[in-house]
Amino acid sequence: MQSTAEENYIKAIYKLSGGGAAAVSTTALSETLQTKPASVSDMLRKLSAKDLVHYVKYHGVQLTDEGQRVALKIIRKHRLWEVFLVQKLRFSWDEVHEVAEQMEHVKSELLIQRLDEFLGHPRLDPHGDPIPTEAGELREVEQRALASLNIEQEGVVCRVKDSQPAFLQYLNRVGIQIGSQLQVVDKIPYDNSLEISIDKSKSVILSSDVLEKIFVINP
Amino acid sequence: MQSTAEENYIKAIYKLSGGGAAAVSTTALSETLQTKPASVSDMLRKLSAKDLVHYVKYHGVQLTDEGQRVALKIIRKHRLWEVFLVQKLRFSWDEVHEVAEQMEHVKSELLIQRLDEFLGHPRLDPHGDPIPTEAGELREVEQRALASLNIEQEGVVCRVKDSQPAFLQYLNRVGIQIGSQLQVVDKIPYDNSLEISIDKSKSVILSSDVLEKIFVINP
DNA sequence: AAAATAATTTAGACAAACCTAAACTTTTAC
């Protein structure tokens, strides 16, 4: 059984490695987890001793198969709780992350099975992220970053890859949500920003930072 | 903000003091919390420094007003989650305690407000224990221990004061639940056990230990 | 291919929450 701290490290390694493939650096982890690199080194030694990660000093860390299994379980719990908060408790998508960050660590197989059932086995969380199945499978949908669209091209928002309230509140402000129909009106080469029309009405200019975090499918 | 450990101590002090009145001993706490008396002493010094308890060395501990406020908040969360688990996730009353013991420590005012609303502002948890209001008020209902009933007297089960799965499963087994109509058929003076009829049909003999933990109201 | 810079690890500390063993109070028994 893992501690809350260990679980948070495992989840961070999973996310930074892009699903388990690439090796993750100490610094990258220290940034996402808001801890000092020295503390990360300590924890990696510990996770390695528990065979949850492959860790080669000075050369980064990767999840073992077991580590990956654990990561997907925590992500499943996190995303199911997010669905619960939005659909049942009327939270908005920018309010759920911090709470789900705590609830994901509650230990009970029965709880998560029943929660999944109660929610009707949802496939996606409120940010469009897929929910791993009980068996630990993750179905990614074909999708592209808004940044990769050309003039005139269209897409429907299916996912936003940043859970910080400030970012989500910004999207609320400009009127973008999951399901919004976007179209590229103009490209501004100077800074790679795009002018985007939302649901065929008002249009806004989005910075390249923002464009990288919004994902769309073909309409 | 209190840690999970601190919250568990505060809740235990509240319960052992019978709602905040009496002083609680180190040993009593060490038993309910399954820690050594020495560890309890440490924690009491700490809670005292935080003004959550009045602590006089060698003479027991009591909650301050602030400590009492905190205790009621945790108990409110615990009992609301128990209701959620039973009513929404189809847990049985003997499965909820351990999970609620974890969920009660999730920090979010909004969460608990919305949960309360989602559940329809329940007054009682699955064991018949009253749920403190948001303002921290606890309405106790008039009730008596089954042990205090005489021959022929009747009562409706409104509360059971032991959350251990083994005890609740025993009640399931003999067929007693909240709302059961009980009547004393016979008294066995030898060991203060009683023969009790359940819902006017089958009857069982209950030990005095068990009789002290079941509470009834007049039918 | 050094030297400089950046990334990472080790060493040594600390707070929280627990432990055992020893010392100290309070209570109970005589």
Next chain:
DNA sequence: GTAAAAGTTTAGGTTTGTCTAAATTATTTT
């Protein structure tokens, strides 16, 4: 009213997860 027993606290450790400062390794520059 003392002595034994019971209850409680203190002293000194351990583990977990963090930190800062120093040492080490890897990478980049020249």
